[in-house]
Amino acid sequence: MLSPEIVQLAAIALAALSVGGIVYVLVMPYLSDERKVSKRVATVAQGQTRARTRIGVPQPLQMRRKQVQDTIRDIEAKQKAKKRISLRTKLMRAGINIRPRVYYMLCAATGLLGGFIVLATGSSPLISLLAAIACGFGLPRWYVSRRLKLRQAKFLTEFANAIDIIVRGIKSGLPLTDCLQVIASETPEPVRSEFVDLVEQQKVGVPLSRAFERMSDRMPLQEVNFFAIVVAIQAQTGGNLAEALSNLSQVLRDRYRLQAKVKSFSAEAKASAMIIGALPPLVMGIVYVTSPDYISLLWTEKLGQMMLAAGAAWMLLGILVMRKMINFDY
Structure with a gap:
């Protein structure tokens, strides 16, 4: 039998190793050279693009690209400025048509009901x-976030079809408002x-942009941002809106197809990680139920x-390592 001192030292060493591993996983990407390499590659690519633009691109096309870049930069700046999201906006995004006051009343009622049920089972007041x-x-927060994700998923499944309606309407001669x-x-x-x-905002005189x-x-998705950017650029610089929206619809369908493929490829890894x-x-719970005296020493x-x-x-x-392995950026 090992002495308690040796076991205690082993436990301390194990805890130190675990803390060191967590620090390594969280801090190592910032200390490695991968970020420097990616930044350098991006800088070189940007410099080559600017040089190519100065040398071989006609001047009107340069002006148009500059206008597009300024529009995208303005939209991104407005989105970054809106960091704090109110409760009314969260409820609106989730499709829950109640006032914040009613939401707080429901939260209080849910909390009192849950505490009373647990207290009635014989648990301690704490x-x-x-x-x-x-x-x-x-x-309540979990329910709102769940409703938000489901609503966004349903929106994405039909958003590309809505853009196709606009494309077909514009090609047939209908104005954008009718589409x-x-x-x-x-x-x-x-x-x-x-x-x-x-449509109701347009009827009261709100500009389309x-x-x-x-x-x-209301719908904070990249696909909706792409749609807003395309329409805003077309309103400022002109161009073939039907062709731009047709390309956007194809991009959205490709993104949805890629998302489904990534989910199917990572389904086995996610199931293994959950198990x-x-x-x-x-x-631990089974051992506690069968022999509580044996495991209560922990x-x-x-x-x-x-x-x-x-x-x-x-x-x-x-869990952090498995989460890093099964979450893909696409």
């Missing part, structure tokens, strides 16, 4: 208070409601608490 806080703050009214009356939700708001900007605020991450607490003894903390640190490190 645990009931924690349950009330979790039900009052965490559960927007067709989308507002015939497309399914949530695309229909967003374009209904767009401002209406599209508000639409991107591996849930296995230790699941086994939180009753000082050495067990250190081992439990080290195990939790290793679990956190593993």
Whole structure:
């Protein structure tokens, strides 16, 4: 049998290794040369593009490109300036038509109900208070974020078809406003409601660029930003709007297809990560149910608490690594 001192030293060493591993995973990308290399490559590519523009591109095309770049820069600056999002905006994005006051009342009612249910099961007042806080703050926020993701996913599935309606209408001779009214009356939700708001704003005299900007605020997606940028550039510089929107529709379909392919390729890795991450607490719960005296030493003894903390640190490190491996940028 090993002495308690040796076991304690081993636990301390294990905790130190876990902390060092976490620091390595979080800090190493900033200390490595990969960021410097990528920045240098981007700088060289930008310099070559500028030189090529100065040498071989006609002057009118340079002016048009400069106008496009200025428009995109202005839109990005406006989006970066809007960092804080109000509760009313969050509810509007999630498609929940209630006032913030009603939302806070529902949060309070949910918290009181959750705390009362936990207290009625015989738990301590502290645990009931924690349950009330979790039900009052965490559960409503999770529901709103869940509704927001589902609504955005439904919007993306129909947004490319809405752009195709605009393309076909413009090619047949209809103005842009009539095409927007067709989308507002015939497309399914949530695309229909967003374009209904767009058409109603136009009827009261809101400029088209401002209406599209508000639409991107209500539906904060890159695809909507692309659409707003294309329409804003066409309004300022002119050009073939049908061709630009047709190319945008193809890009959106390619992005959606790539997203589905990435999800299918990473589904097995995500399932494996979920199983591996849930296995230790699941086994711990089963052991606690079958023999609580055997496993209770982990939180009753000082050495067990250190081992439990080290195990939790290793679990956190593993989850971060698996999350980094299965999340793809596309």
